[in-house]
Amino acid sequence: MAQAKSQQQSQQLFDLLKRDHRQSEKIMKQIESASAEEREDLFQTLNEALSDHMQMEEQVFYPQLQKIPELQEMVQDALEEHKEAKEYLSEIDDIDVDDDDWFSTFQDLQEGVQHHVQDEENQIFPECKRYLSDDQFAQIVQKCIQFKEQIGEVVLPKQRGATARGQQPGSRQK
Ligand SMILES: [Fe+2]
Numbered sequence: 275m276a277q278a279k280s281q282q283q284s285q286q287l288f289d290l291l292k293r294d295h296r297q298s299e300k301i302m303k304q305i306e307s308a309s310a311e312e313r314e315d316l317f318q319t320l321n322e323a324l325s326d327h328m329q330m331e332e333q334v335f336y337p338q339l340q341k342i343p344e345l346q347e348m349v350q351d352a353l354e355e356h357k358e359a360k361e362y363l364s365e366i367d368d369i370d371v372d373d374d375d376w377f378s379t380f381q382d383l384q385e386g387v388q389h390h391v392q393d394e395e396n397q398i399f400p401e402c403k404r405y406l407s408d409d410q411f412a413q414i415v416q417k418c419i420q421f422k423e424q425i426g427e428v429v430l431p432k433q434r435g436a437t438a439r440g441q442q443p444g445s446r447q448k
Contacts, residue, residue, distance in 0.1 A: 283411035288399050290418055290429075291335070294327045295391045302384050314371050317380075321363050324387065326425055328356045334417040339398070342405045348398055355390040359383060 301320040308316055336353065339345045362383035369376045406414075419429045 283408045283415065284399075284403050284406070286415045287335075287402075287411055287418065288395075290415065291327075291331070291399075292395065294323070295395070298323050298327065298387065299391070302387070305380060306384075310371050310376075313376070313380075317366060317371075321367065324359060324363065326427075328359065330418055330421045332356065334421055335414055338406065338410055338414055339402065345398075345401055345405060348401065352390065352393065352398065355386065355393070358386050359390065362386060 298320060301316055301323060305313055305316045305320065332353070336349050339349045362379060366376065366379050366383060369379060402411075422429050
């Protein structure tokens with residue numbers, strides 16, 4: 275029983291985080307094939323999505339992991355990758371969208387984000403399952419939902435890993 279519950283609590287958290295990851299990947303794919311005019315709006319959407327997601331992880335998820343000595347180095351690397359991503363986001367924001375540097379800097383961001391997402395999903399998530407309790411997972415999920423509600427993202431009650439934004443990707447109106 276305990277095993278099944280643990281699976282469920284951790285899966286809720288991973289689903290919620292993965293949903294954000296897939297959403298950002300989707301926007302980055304759209305930027306790849308967008309015109310210069312379209313890039314501006316898409317980039318603002320990406321900037322917001324990534325910034326919110328990183329803030330949530332830094333406030334709610336990583337602090338729990340940092341309490342576990344075996345995970346500290348991994349979290350330190352992840353925080354370093356977040357810092358790099360934020361630097362790229364601010365750099366891209368400052369470049370004119372018609373400038374050749376815009377797309378190459380975007381590609382650097384994309385590569386960094388892809389690498390970070392893989393590290394999280396393939397290394398950090400499995401390690402979390404080794405060290406975190408059901409209660410810790412449940413608390414993190416609860417705090418993630420609170421965070422998302424505070425920033426105006428609706429988390430669907432019946433699938434607590436799901437968000438309204440994630441339900442219909444790309445359909446969000448301005
Ligand atoms: Fe992250």
